[in-house]
Amino acid sequence: MRELSDEQRAELPSRFEAVAEALAERSSYVAEACWVAGHDLAERGVSLGESLEDLRTTTQAVNARDPAFTEVHALSVAWSEATLGYLHTLSCADPLTGLATLAHVRERISELYRDARAVSHALVVTDAHLPGNPGGKLDSIAAARRMSLLGQTARSVFAGAAAVGQVGHNRMVVVAARDETLVKRLSLLKRMVEHSADRIWIEGLPENDRSAGILLDELARGA
Incomplete structure (x- = not known):
């Protein structure tokens, strides 16, 4: 020493x-x-x-x-x-919104198929729009802020979700368990979302992983 x-x-x-x-x-x-x-x-x-x-x-x-x-x-x-x-x-979360990226959501869904658990899950989809602008897209800054707030709300409602991610300019998806609480959670999310222009619905996961990828791509293109 x-x-x-x-x-x-x-x-x-x-x-x-x-x-x-x-x-x-x-x-x-x-x-x-x-x-x-x-x-x-x-x-x-x-x-x-x-x-x-x-x-x-x-x-x-x-x-x-x-x-x-x-x-x-x-x-x-x-x-x-x-x-x-x-x-x-960087690859898992959008730096502006904190929401999972489309690639990360896709990987989480693929894991469900590999584990034979896809049938027990569904997508809760939310289109975010400003009041008075239904169907219109938000500008980049407003969209990022809106999506970040939506993500925080969705995480509080769907605690333990496989993923809460952004799949378009103004569209969020939650990979949620399809159980007896799903409809109640969906109703709660609708009540907690402050803008009436938001549209929220459930998409069932298809039979196979490839079809799920196509569904996500369609959701992303339509946002």
Whole structure:
């Protein structure tokens, strides 16, 4: 065990001090420190190549050697997991409304078919329009705000729904359980929606996954 010198600390890249201290102390937690650094760097938008180069700079400064496999592996895995998590979030939810994307709704429905549970679910579809403008589309900002509020309301009514997503400019779908509460929940959603111009109805899921994809595409085109 040894202390890092001032010269060594001055050579360290940003976010690698904990890794350097673990290396200097010959700690068994070097890999864990590399994992934390990799995750942190990915969240800050630092590339994997730059992160690995900074790791090499750190091990050279502290122990005059290149990184060990376990150190590279820990940093790389953490960086990849953080990046994939971020990309997954982007692909699953619309950043303006917070509603699931069409692709995410499609995947949730496919899972129901794979698990032979599609027959026990249905789509609750809502067309959102401003009062005095039935059948018309909202402008982008008004639509995003309206859809976000609708999504919050739908989640409160259909707690535990497989998905609450946006499938068009002004259309929302809830992949809800087809049980004895479905009609009651639908009525409650209608009462909670403040604009009378909204139209809400139930679409049954078809017999197979392919037909369900066609149905979603039709709903998206008609929105």
